[in-house]
Amino acid sequence: MSLVSNIKLTFPPRQPRSFSKFFFVLCLLAITLFNAVDLIKTVKDVYMFKKVLPYQNIGYKFAGLEEFVKGEEIVGYYTDNDLNQQEHSKQFSHAQFILAPTILDLNNLEHEYIIFFCSKESVAWQEMEKIGAAPWRRNQFGVILARKDIFANPGSHF
Amino acid sequence: MFLLAYFISFLMGFLILHLLTRNSKKIPFLLIVPLAVGIGLGFSAAVTFLSFLLFNKFNPPAITCFMLGLLMLLFLLNLFFHQKQNNTPIPPVSWDNPPLIDLAACALWTVLSFVIYFIASKHPFGQWDAWALWNMKTKFLVLSGDSWRSIFDKLHWHTQPDYPLLLPFINVWIHAFSGAPLQQISLTTAVLFAMSCNILLYAGLRQFIKKEIALLASSLLLLHPYYVFCATAQYADILLAFYLLASLIIAMIMLTTKNAGSAVLLGMLLGLLTFIKNEGLVMMMVLISLLVAYLLWNKEKDQKSSFQQLQGIFIGLILTIWTTIFFKLFLAPPNRDILIDYAARELRFFNGQGVWLIFSALGREILHERWCHIWIFILFIFFAGFQKFFYKERKILSLFFIVYGGVVIIIYLTTANFDLAWRLKSTLGRIFFYLLPSLLFCCFYTFWRLPEHTKPESPNPRSKKKP
Numbered sequence: 001m002s003l004v005s006n007i008k009l010t011f012p013p014r015q016p017r018s019f020s021k022f023f024f025v026l027c028l029l030a031i032t033l034f035n036a037v038d039l040i041k042t043v044k045d046v047y048m049f050k051k052v053l054p055y056q057n058i059g060y061k062f063a064g065l066e067e068f069v070k071g072e073e074i075v076g077y078y079t080d081n082d083l084n085q086q087e088h089s090k091q092f093s094h095a096q097f098i099l100a101p102t103i104l105d106l107n108n109l110e111h112e113y114i115i116f117f118c119s120k121e122s123v124a125w126q127e128m129e130k131i132g133a134a135p136w137r138r139n140q141f142g143v144i145l146a147r148k149d150i151f152a153n154p155g156s157h158f
Numbered sequence: 159m160f161l162l163a164y165f166i167s168f169l170m171g172f173l174i175l176h177l178l179t180r181n182s183k184k185i186p187f188l189l190i191v192p193l194a195v196g197i198g199l200g201f202s203a204a205v206t207f208l209s210f211l212l213f214n215k216f217n218p219p220a221i222t223c224f225m226l227g228l229l230m231l232l233f234l235l236n237l238f239f240h241q242k243q244n245n246t247p248i249p250p251v252s253w254d255n256p257p258l259i260d261l262a263a264c265a266l267w268t269v270l271s272f273v274i275y276f277i278a279s280k281h282p283f284g285q286w287d288a289w290a291l292w293n294m295k296t297k298f299l300v301l302s303g304d305s306w307r308s309i310f311d312k313l314h315w316h317t318q319p320d321y322p323l324l325l326p327f328i329n330v331w332i333h334a335f336s337g338a339p340l341q342q343i344s345l346t347t348a349v350l351f352a353m354s355c356n357i358l359l360y361a362g363l364r365q366f367i368k369k370e371i372a373l374l375a376s377s378l379l380l381l382h383p384y385y386v387f388c389a390t391a392q393y394a395d396i397l398l399a400f401y402l403l404a405s406l407i408i409a410m411i412m413l414t415t416k417n418a419g420s421a422v423l424l425g426m427l428l429g430l431l432t433f434i435k436n437e438g439l440v441m442m443m444v445l446i447s448l449l450v451a452y453l454l455w456n457k458e459k460d461q462k463s464s465f466q467q468l469q470g471i472f473i474g475l476i477l478t479i480w481t482t483i484f485f486k487l488f489l490a491p492p493n494r495d496i497l498i499d500y501a502a503r504e505l506r507f508f509n510g511q512g513v514w515l516i517f518s519a520l521g522r523e524i525l526h527e528r529w530c531h532i533w534i535f536i537l538f539i540f541f542a543g544f545q546k547f548f549y550k551e552r553k554i555l556s557l558f559f560i561v562y563g564g565v566v567i568i569i570y571l572t573t574a575n576f577d578l579a580w581r582l583k584s585t586l587g588r589i590f591f592y593l594l595p596s597l598l599f600c601c602f603y604t605f606w607r608l609p610e611h612t613k614p615e616s617p618n619p620r621s622k623k624k625p
Contacts, residue, residue: 020542021606024538024539024542024605025371025374027535027538028374028375028378028535029374031378031530031531031532031535032374032377032378032381034530034531035378035381035382035383035530036381038383038530039273039381039382039383039386041383042277042383042386042387043273043276043277046276046277046280047276049280050279050280055282056280056281056282056283058283058289073305073308073312074312089316090286092314092316093286093289093290093294093316096290096294096313096314096317097283097289097290097293097294097297100294100297100298100301100302101297101298101301101302101303101305101308103308103312103313104314105312106314
């Protein structure tokens, strides 16, 4: 019993010895200095990067389409790319960001408006033919905004 | 104009803090500044969320009126309570001792805030998850009119529809008041929280340890390239880092001063923590459980004051957690990664291979060069002062990290929709990031804490040489 009480009495931890304190402060200073050097390098890298590419361009491949889907709550988004691959899912996210608040319904061809972002433009044309849609707008990057009932009101949107 | 919106939020936070601490010793000014930013922006987001619920769309005049009305109410409450106690409504700022270290810290932060803003401006839209999730949702809330609830049921699951919306609502409030471009607001919010988190670490540590060491800890964090990268990436993780750190600091202040006002403040911070991300909900539950256990079962504690503190925590919690409760009950879909039907799914990683994958990923992350050896340093401190990490109120901090780590490991083991290796690779770094400021606080607080009778402001008696 007395041993147990002795252990309890010594439980409150001692303050760190001055040597270990000094050692840790020294480590701390060294790491902080290394970090400062790394941060300066980062700043230089950012400066060089901004010289080459002054703007971050998100969703530029879908540029110009936002004004044509304005007011539409949901549009379809068709792609033959594998969205499990990071680069392709990134393009879908780009499209959603640039076209928000319009919602993109992935690979749903039931909507009136459908965005075709395919590996080849010929794939998009084949799909449009299958579902009876026609291209309504196409931007310089080959992204097509198609409309399904375009033949019902020919010429009304050109 | 948009800076004025941030200032209004700051003022609101300041008035809330001043109201809460009216019966107690003043919270030092340096600690009030980052706390006021956090509390003020958190309440602004809650008010903005309320306006969406009431008007069912983005309504800038209503949001502005609500905010100004709340500000006026807080001012009147401060005036009333402080007149009653013959206090001045605005607390005096005390500069008794020449605060050379404080001035050095302020100079460092001023310079570094420009550096960090410059680094952040490389990606004005933020990193992937920032623009794909948080900034997209902000844009959606602002532009979608009365179909804003489509965020929860119609957007693709990639956009994590179940995630709470504190960060988007903060940015929506600033936009509602100023009309400034959304990308400028998101960038400023990220930089503001990155700086506030750092000031909070310094000001929090300064209550318990020597100022010089607190400044070193703060520099260690703010000069860390990967911390700066993640903090300015415009993810919600910097908010998690900030509110968790604030909660832990206020918890330690509450336990050492037994102050009811600090308990209410702690409750508020924990409530806001839950509205950032689902991780915040787990953090709140772990911390509250530990605090309840500590206050109720600690025989050294006065039972009456323990109950008062618990009461304070729950009052504060109710003031802010209503946002998360409403959000989770009536708006958000269930989380597809955590609240899945375990019986119906095969848990591919709930085995030895999963454990091996997790621990090898943890090892790689700790040793990863992007962290500049900071985790090795933290581990050294932990082993050097192992006993102290489980002493008195400090055990709450240590147990919090142990329990939270355990929960994270269980969540990883029950991964069903992804490849575990990919999930670890893409999320572990972020978990390390949002825990870093709090872990630094825990290590420095535990290792360098002055004896309780020694105030950090007064000269340290042990440093005096005997004649």
